[in-house]
Amino acid sequence: MDDKQIVDLYWARSENAISETSKKYGKYCHYIAGNILHNNEDSEECVNDTYLRAWEAMPPHRPEKLSAFLGKIVRNLALDRYKQHTAKKRGDGQVPIALDELQDCIPASDSATEGIDDFILIDIFNRFLAGLPAEKRKIFVRRYWYLSPIKEIANDYSISESKVKVTLLRIRNDLRQVLEKEGVSL
């Protein structure tokens, strides 16, 4: 079933909407939740919550890319859950490692603007990504959007792990420079 038909089911308030979503995107959602939570039970709950959120969001929403729509929901839910679980102690999975890596992107604190608006930051991220060669952009998104392990990225793109690490390091440094140039302080 194509995405448009699935979205139509949501709009028609048909319960098949969720089973069709699960059939087509269940694995995808589990992958994202699993990288963040590193726990099957938590991931399963997160994915079920995602279907519920999708049910509540459609209508009025009519996403053109259902996978990205669901992916964003499950990623947000999983990160929230991760935060709850690790309020005192960081957990397993890729999140703590990715967070350490992302420290490279944080501009020096004497930059001009404190507490910059989310919209502006997202806009900067998008413009930065638009300027990257596709291969580098994919590696960055796999690491920091999908939270994929380095080894898996290297395997999927047929490059060495060290190449993935070096590429990510360069992108993080470039991003930090862009943020500094824009006068951004997180």
Added chain:
Amino acid sequence: MKEERMLKLIGQIDNEYIMEAVPGKKAAKKNVWLKWSAAAACLCLIAITAFMVFNWRTPAGDSYVDAGEGDALLDGDPNGYDPLPGGQLADNTEVSQQIPETLAPRTEYDTSPVYYSSLAFADGELNEEVLAFSESSMMDVKAFDEATLSQDHCYKIIEGTVVNLYVKHYTYDIYSDKFEKNGIMHSRTDTIVYEIAVDRTWYGEDISGDTILIEDTSYFTEPILAVKVGRRYVLPLYEYGESIWTLGHEYAGGDITRESRYSTIYPYHPQIAVTDDGSYLIPKDWSTLTAVNARDVIMDTLDEEYSYYQDKMCLVDADTFASQMSVLVSRIKYHDRYR
């Protein structure tokens, strides 16, 4: 914490970037591999003879050439890679409703013809010595097709910028009976040497970041399409060897040590050139690379002498090129495996 906020906000990037990096593409690639392996196995059973299976120009070979296009057009997924990444409009109407529209929505692929003069390339340089090169090396050569890659034992396919280009002169002696028994013949040969800063390896061990030398015994000299210093190209390479070939004669002295062990697999046609915006100008004899989303390039700047290439070049966008190259590479690997 700041990095947590950053991780959270990265979650709101444009959908097209999320879609283009969807995991699991390798799995799809494996499926295609399996499909080809299965096809080969079936052919083995049906045709029995090794000739039918391993010869590129057998029916197996024909389906090989066509399948790239068919694979991409029929299931939209040549070798597991989306042939239309970003081909959909960015979806900003979903849960967050917060994502600003930062990129112009992409339209469907434009396959209308384009004039060569409208393409932008980095400034390129040639010198007279390089342009004059072909006069000493004119000969008849067979036409290129992608089977040549396997036949010539393709070693790597690289992409990079030419940083230097020069002619190297060799003078050496060989034993020859042409004028007298066991006489010594003084010989000279010229080669053309490219120095290339490699930033991408499409096939073979990754040498991205290295600067390498490539040494060819022939050169495509049409000034518009010839390889130039300062421009980016995609080049298929093979291992020529440490010394120039003395064509069956015994070596009798002089310099025959090459600058580079590597040569371009087919230096007799225009090499694949990369435009400023990352598209690829490709001769159509690369059948897989030009099978999908290719725009005809009208060579409105060619001299009459080279009008043969007037309608034999096309332009392919970066994402399609990457997809089709992965198809081609899997085929090279397939043929190498069963060589």
